[in-house]
Amino acid sequence: MRLLIAGGGTGGHLFPGIAVAEEFLARKKGNEVLFVGTWKGIEARVLPKLGYRLECITAAGIRGKGNVARAKGIAKFLYGYAQSRKILKEFKPDMVLGVGGYASAPALLAARGMQIPRFIHEQNAIPGFTNKMLAKVAERVFISLEESSDFFPEARTLLTGNPLRRQILEQVALAPLQERSDDAFHLLVFGGSSGAHRINVTMGEALQFLQDMKGRLRVTHQTGENDLEDVTAVYEEQGVSADVVPFIDSMADAYRWADLVVCRAGATTIAEVTACGKPCIFIPYPHAVDDHQRRNAEALLKCGAGFVMTEQELSAELLAKAIRELMNDPAQLKAVGEAAQGLARLDAAQVIVDEMITIKREMK
Numbered sequence: 001m002r003l004l005i006a007g008g009g010t011g012g013h014l015f016p017g018i019a020v021a022e023e024f025l026a027r028k029k030g031n032e033v034l035f036v037g038t039w040k041g042i043e044a045r046v047l048p049k050l051g052y053r054l055e056c057i058t059a060a061g062i063r064g065k066g067n068v069a070r071a072k073g074i075a076k077f078l079y080g081y082a083q084s085r086k087i088l089k090e091f092k093p094d095m096v097l098g099v100g101g102y103a104s105a106p107a108l109l110a111a112r113g114m115q116i117p118r119f120i121h122e123q124n125a126i127p128g129f130t131n132k133m134l135a136k137v138a139e140r141v142f143i144s145l146e147e148s149s150d151f152f153p154e155a156r157t158l159l160t161g162n163p164l165r166r167q168i169l170e171q172v173a174l175a176p177l178q179e180r181s182d183d184a185f186h187l188l189v190f191g192g193s194s195g196a197h198r199i200n201v202t203m204g205e206a207l208q209f210l211q212d213m214k215g216r217l218r219v220t221h222q223t224g225e226n227d228l229e230d231v232t233a234v235y236e237e238q239g240v241s242a243d244v245v246p247f248i249d250s251m252a253d254a255y256r257w258a259d260l261v262v263c264r265a266g267a268t269t270i271a272e273v274t275a276c277g278k279p280c281i282f283i284p285y286p287h288a289v290d291d292h293q294r295r296n297a298e299a300l301l302k303c304g305a306g307f308v309m310t311e312q313e314l315s316a317e318l319l320a321k322a323i324r325e326l327m328n329d330p331a332q333l334k335a336v337g338e339a340a341q342g343l344a345r346l347d348a349a350q351v352i353v354d355e356m357i358t359i360k361r362e363m364k
């Protein structure tokens with residue numbers, strides 16, 4: 001069978017797509033996957049390295065901008081639609097899965113015109129415009145969180161959770177076997193797939209308040225592309241041992257290593273840290289559509305499964321205080337990690353692949 005996966009832009013959309021691709025390819029020798037995305041998206045950097053085929057189309061948002069930008073968006077959409085039809089004719093997929101992001105709309109709509117079964121996956125509690133629109137033409141809408149069911153037609157919506165990549169699932173299986181030999185404290189700081197400037201700056205400033213802890217503190221800090229040099233310099237100045245990188249290829253290794261995580265609260269990040277049972281201080285991105293990151297984080301806070309600091313309350317001193325307290329309270333860290341793990345759902349990719357294959361067979 002052949003599966004086309006459309007969308008991306010950010011890691012939060014792309015990585016669940018990769019998780020479904022892994023599951024689909026593992027089902028049967030000879031299964032094929034093709035991704036459709038854009039050159040600007042994270043997919044153009046990540047997929048070729050992993051050995052996946054990627055076709056890039058032209059796509060852009062067409063909502064809520066000035067008239068000129070809107071007209072340009074529509075023209076790009078129509079061009080992307082024509083490109084998608086051509087790709088579909090050549091690849092002849094049995095089914096198409098949209099994972100959100102600009103490229104998913106032209107590809108899914110072209111699939112509709114060619115009567116190829118179509119599916120979408122929504123990662124967030126509050127769906128974006130593209131998925132709300134595409135739900136009208138999808139055979140099934142797979143959702144990660146109960147909250148988003150209100151936005152989609154009940155009869156065609158299935159709660160699956162957010163698909164996790166094999167590297168993360170393997171980490172989950174390994175976790176109980178791992179023991180640490182040193183008494184260093186491992187802190188992982190990352191700001192979603194593109195890094196977070198505010199987290200970079202605040203964490204850098206927090207180091208001055210953690211001087212008494214620096215004997216034990218080891219940090220891995222993902223900065224994104226822009227702040228790498230500045231953040232590296234701050235750790236050096238403050239004498240805190242750190243591995244500062246623009247992007248982490250193996251998040252599974254990073255999670256395994258970490259005793260505590262400071263991060264944004266994107267949907268895919270949440271799915272991963274809960275699966276790995278990691279205690280986190282979430283700093284939600286305040287400009288995410290409908291403030292959905294805050295909602296994601298608060299859902300965990302409510303269950304004692306994470307800590308939350310909004311950007312409004314965030315300060316270097318407060319962040320340092322929270323880190324220090326948790327460094328000195330392994331019992332609390334353990335309890336919060338376990339509560340997080342209790343919320344994880346691990347079989348999303350399997351359920352999605354099962355459902356797509358079943359529906360494809362029924363439609364024959």
Ligand SMILES: CC(=O)N[C@H]1[C@@H](OP(=O)(O)OP(=O)(O)OC[C@H]2O[C@@H](n3ccc(=O)[nH]c3=O)[C@H](O)[C@@H]2O)O[C@H](CO)[C@@H](O)[C@@H]1O
Nearest residue numbers: 010011012015123192193222247248251266267268269288
């Ligand atoms: C600012 C914004 O609107 N962000 C959205 C975007 O975020 P973003 O792309 O940051 O999404 P998430 O936080 O959900 O996921 C990040 C993904 O990137 C991976 N990763 C991250 C850092 C790294 O160095 N290496 C790496 O592989 C993580 O393992 C994870 O798989 O899409 C998500 C899913 O639609 C939304 O919930 C987020 O709100």
